[in-house]
Amino acid sequence: xxxxxxxxxxxxxEKGKDVELRCDPISGHTALYWYRQSLGQGxxxxxxxxxxSAPDKSGLPSDRFSAERTGGSVSTLTIxxxxxxxxxxxxxASSFDAYEQYFGPGTRLTVT
Amino acid sequence: DQQxxxxxxxxxxxxxxxxxxxxxxxxxxxxxxxxxxxxPAEGPTFLISISSIKDKNEDGRFTVxxxxxxxxxxxxxxxxxxxxxxxxxxxxxxxNMLTFGGGTRLMVKP
Numbered sequence: 001x002x003x004x005x006x007x008x009x010x011x012x013x014e015k016g017k018d019v020e021l022r023c024d025p026i027s028g029h030t031a032l033y034w035y036r037q038s039l040g041q042g043x044x045x046x047x048x049x050x051x052x053s054a055p056d057k058s059g060l061p062s063d064r065f066s067a068e069r070t071g072g073s074v075s076t077l078t079i080x081x082x083x084x085x086x087x088x089x090x091x092x093a094s095s096f097d098a099y100e101q102y103f104g105p106g107t108r109l110t111v112t
Numbered sequence: 113d114q115q116x117x118x119x120x121x122x123x124x125x126x127x128x129x130x131x132x133x134x135x136x137x138x139x140x141x142x143x144x145x146x147x148x149x150x151x152p153a154e155g156p157t158f159l160i161s162i163s164s165i166k167d168k169n170e171d172g173r174f175t176v177x178x179x180x181x182x183x184x185x186x187x188x189x190x191x192x193x194x195x196x197x198x199x200x201x202x203x204x205x206x207x208n209m210l211t212f213g214g215g216t217r218l219m220v221k222p
Binding site for chain 2: 031043056091093099100102104
């Protein structure tokens with residue numbers, strides 16, 4: 001079966017531009033997570049969607065970051081007015097239970 | 113304040129020997145612990161997990177040990193193989209959320 005997919009795999013953007021990153025979770029997984037990994041750093045939690053509940057946005061680093069999940073499936077992470085410190089690998093994960101999360105390959109974002 | 117820490121950023125081991133990766137946590141409420149393995153340009157993949165009510169879980173060459181009193185867990189890989197070379201993340205679970213450590217890069221030399 002298909003795993004978690006993310007697009008694009010790489011994105012280079014100019015500082016100040018907006019970007020949208022997409023995540024297609026595993027079918028049937030009710031939970032969806034966004035993380036980012038900056039160079040040499042661990043995984044930083046950004047946002048969590050569980051079913052139809054209001055998302056947990058506690059990890060979003062600023063109000064330039066937002067995410068939505070349409071129809072309980074596909075999710076889009078939007079970064080407005082990108083800054084160089086936004087450069088990182090953005091990882092999406094989905095899960096069926098409370099524990100094991102399945103990760104996508106990530107989107108490498110470079111802000112020039 | 114990091115709730116999950118991997119104090120060794122890297123580890124180098126000879127092929128065939130044991131690799132021991134360590135992880136410390138501060139929140140005693142974590143109820144489940146996981147190890148993920150990450151190759152370059154790929155997302156992390158689940159490796160092995162352990163419930164907080166256990167102290168050991170074994171799966172082939174991989175064993176995870178949990179010491180709740182010390183708030184410490186470790187991943188043992190034996191025998192280590194060159195294909196095990198990757199970054200290993202420990203993660204702790206509470207309320208459907210995973211908190212990750214910073215990762216340890218394991219290099220297994222042939």
